[in-house]
Amino acid sequence: MEQPSRLSAPVVIVGLGEIGLVFAQGLLKNGHPVLPVTREQSLPKILASVPDALALLVSVAEKDLDAVLAQVPADWHERLILIQNELLPKDWKRFGIEHPTVASIWFEKKPGKLVKQLMPSPVWGPKAGLVEMALSGVGLEARIVDTSEEMLEELVIKNVYILTTNIAGLQVGGDVSGLWQDHEDLARGIADEVIDIQERLVGMALTPEPLIEGMLAGFEGDPEHPCKGRTAEARLRRALEQARSLNVPTPRMDAIAASCLSG
16 A cells, blocks of 8 residues: 655546545645545646646546646656546547556445445546555545556446446436335346447457346445436436447337437
8 A cells, every 4th residue: 555755746636526525635644635626627637736746647538538637747647547437448549548547436425425335336447555554544435446447347347337237217206225126127137238339449358247236235325325316318328329429229228218308
């Protein structure tokens, strides 16, 4: 685990929503100054002002990630930490970023509520120890994985979990325990379509059962977790756009979109 030095280097954070604030708190508790970057500020100028900073942690909404990564200079690539849902290697490699640190977050933080862990969060990359340290500072667990191939599977598992639950939730609502107990056929059907899309996005065949088992481990971590998040409609629209561009049939998602999406 990385230990802070006597005069710890700062960590730059882009995206101080609920998840970004969890990391900021954990870093501060371990002696690392935190330098936040707001939408109104120039990221390249901020980074140029702190050339010896330890890391750049990005925790923005999925739709904002490309705009942020396009501004990251090459000498920051290996100091980059990505904390996003729906994340895959293509999302950073298109910007020439080869070896960032990537975490798949299995905790939630809602406004006004305590942070809640579902299970340890897998993390891979050169700053994995820093992520582990930051999370431990706020009582959360990380699990460092050894290879990019292992991390890819972890990212896909989280994508299957969040897309299946959100998309199914548009139709049936409820929590993840009820989804699997009362609507397993629906959940499996959507998960299969999500996996088909993920296969095309990563450019390789995926074995479904370990991905389903990973999703179910998330269900067990918080059986009362609501299926329908506030971004459920946006996730469905994004999944359908990907499916159309990749020529992946999605009859289950199409049916839900026809009945649940407006416009």
